[in-house]
């Protein structure tokens with residue numbers, strides 16, 4: 001059955017039903033109507049250099065192998081054997097000539113085809129290997145090194161789906177004409193909390209920063225007296241578009257206290273020339289954003305992450321550190337350490353956020369808590385079009401992008417997906 005989401009999310013009034021974070025039917029519908037037809041982040045291009053390089057991830061709860069085939073094309077397959085359904089790849093990442101199922105030994109090539117079947121003489125003549133290859137994700141596209149997949153065979157292109165969001169994403173991905181590279185491994189951790197709590201925060205929530213991160217801001221302050229007034233009272237903007245993508249960013253404060261080595265290395269004049277003043281003073285150096293539904297990023301930290309749904313109450317966070325390819329080694333190391341210190345699994349900001357999401361989730365199943373609506377009204381009616389900033393913007397402290405996130409969520413939840421068409 002499909003839940004009536006029209007009564008659960010009302011972006012017009014800013015009220016959200018807390019059951020969207022706890023209800024199993026809502027969650028199952030998200031798998032079918034959001035994760036089975038949205039562009040989902042799979043991996044970074046720098047994780048694949050030669051045929052057979054692979055990385056295992058998830059689209060929703062479906063296990064996926066992302067690999068480079070012999071023609072050096074990046075392809076993605078459902079990591080489930082066509083025989084009895086076991087995974088054909090158990091490693092997180094690596095190099096393979098083929099993927100061989102450890103249950104009975106069916107083996108699949110880098111193009112997904114079934115290449116070997118033990119005791120194949122036992123099958124009837126009607127058994128054709130070409131009918132039993134791995135299920136392939138029909139749409140895999142790349143945007144400035146980020147690889148996304150989409151199960152909808154007729155999905156609009158990734159670039160079209162991102163729309164105005166590209167201008168904001170480019171502030172991180174196109175900062176260096178050489179592009180970005182991955183440093184270190186993929187950091188993974190489990191959080192008690194619904195995936196949307198994290199995705200919406202990265203899309204819209206700057207309101208929490210001074211309160212939730214007060215001690216972290218104090219620690220990072222060069223004077224030990226806490227952040228300067230211009231940082232504590234920073235202004236900025238948040239952007240959203242009608243596909244639910246969003247990015248919020250303060251304007252660049254004069255006295256930064258983060259990743260100094262990195263800031264000293266940047267040639268800001270060249271960046272202003274290349275990407276324009278408004279990006280350098282905003283999304284290039286600051287902020288965070290979400291590509292709907294569950295990919296988020298922090299440009300200045302070089303953190304990109306996926307909030308993998310694991311049931312209504314649990315998510316797995318997978319986080320990469322990406323850097324400008326041209327960065328010299330010592331700057332890379334400073335950036336890597338800065339990201340670890342702030343938004344690694346035990347990072348001083350990451351800990352605050354995870355604690356908040358788990359706190360909200362832990363009490364959400366009470367009858368009264370679950371039936372009392374939540375407030376997303378800040379900045380209602382203040383959306384605007386601004387010269388120099390593509391898409392719709394609002395004040396930095398606003399729930400505007402959150403309302404856009406849930407507007408898109410509700411739109412997809414109530415619309416049959418490609419696999420439901422007659």
Ligand code: FES
Pocket residue numbers: 081082083084085086101102103104105106
């Ligand atoms: Fe894979 Fe049987 S489940 S070979």
